[in-house]
Amino acid sequence: MKVVAIYNLKGGVGKTATAVNLAYYSAGQGYRTLLWDLDAQAAASWYFNTSQKKKLKVTKLVKDKVPLSELIHESPFSNLDIIPSDLSYRNLDVLLSNTKGNPVRQWLSALGEIYQVIILDCPPSLSELALEVLSASDLVLAPAVPTHLSFETYRNMEEIMGEKGISIDKLFPVLTMIDRRKNLHREFSDKCQKLIGKRPLGYIPYCSDIEKMGEYRAPVGEFAFRSVGNLAYQLLWDNLNKKLKQRS
Ligand SMILES: Nc1ncnc2c1ncn2[C@@H]1O[C@H](COP(=O)(O)OP(=O)(O)OP(=O)(O)O)[C@@H](O)[C@H]1O
Ligand SMILES: [Mg+2]
Known part of the structure; x- marks a missing residue:
């Protein structure tokens, strides 16, 4: 089993879109896959339409030692299960502490x-x-928009992981919402390795088909297979899969 965290300190950078599309491709290639929505905003759960189903609160895992299996739901796709989130996830931190x-x-x-x-x-x-997720994961993908502030946040993440004794070798940027009409996006995409010392595992363009995931409540490959956004996520999955194989 390999655990991949999609994480960034920054909000609104395409974490959930990345997690949903990667889980979809992992399952599509025959891997038994679980997508765990750890965010109380429950956006990933919403994409898979599990947000309305009857759910056990995550706090029961800690307080009542309920087995994790009881939180797992089937998704509409074969090989793909999901642990949906809800507002109770906002209390998880205090319980874990x-x-x-x-x-x-x-x-x-x-x-x-x-x-x-x-x-x-x-x-x-x-x-x-x-911190527990960063420590327990095999790989951490950090979706980041190619700008000054995002790259600074990436460096901060490396610093925090270093301070906590978590290897930064498992951390990889994924550039998201790239708009190549913008000079800054072009420069930061092309010089990423020089600027933050790591080659991005994927390059996801700014793409209206990815935004439409909210309308279709599905991964982009389900309704816009030929979209450049879908192609970008397929390539990201291929690169991720290679990294996972290197680590087994
Ligand atoms: N490549 C893209 N092109 C266009 N829109 C995108 C792209 N990626 C994500 N979006 C849109 O940007 C918004 C934020 O994306 P998403 O929810 O994936 O970010 P997030 O990092 O998970 O946010 P949060 O920190 O709130 O959890 C969503 O409306 C999503 O549809
Ligand atoms: Mg999110």
């Missing part, structure tokens, strides 16, 4: 027999949950 060890790692390892790939859609915060 009062618990010894790394419960997130324990929950994930319990799923190792069932899933080959687990994708975590993380909230934009630096919290106990984020």
Whole structure:
């Protein structure tokens, strides 16, 4: 089992869109895949239409030691399950802070027999949950818009991981919402490796088909297969898959 966190301190940078499309491609290639929506905003759950279903609150995992399997829902796609989120996730941090060890790692390892790939859609915060996720994941993808501030935030993330003894070798930028008509986006996309020392694992253009995921409530490949946005996510999945294989 491999765990991939989609994480950035910054909000609104395409984390959820990335998590949803990667989970879709992972499952499409036959890997038993779980998408865990860890954000109380529940956007990933909403895309898969699981937000209205009856759910157990995540706090039960910590307080009542309910098995994680009871939180898992089927998605409309074969090989793809989802743990949806809800507002109770806003209390998860406090609960985790009062618990010894790394419960997130324990929950994930319990799923190792069932899933080959687990994708975590993380909230934009630096919290106990984020630190446990960063520590327990095999790879961390940081969606980032190619601008000064985003790259500065990426460096901050490296610093925080370093301080906490978490290897930055597992952290990779994914450039998102790239608008090549903008000089800054072109420059930062082309010089990413020089500017932050890592080659991006993917380049996702600004694309209205990706925005339309909200309208169709589905991954972009389901309704706009030929879209450049879909192609970009396919290429990202291919690169991610190669990295995952290198790590096994
Ligand atoms: N490549 C893209 N092109 C155009 N729109 C995009 C692209 N990626 C994401 N969006 C849109 O931008 C908005 C934010 O995207 P998303 O929800 O994936 O970001 P996020 O980082 O998960 O946000 P949050 O921090 O609030 O969880 C959404 O409306 C989404 O449809
Ligand atoms: Mg999100």
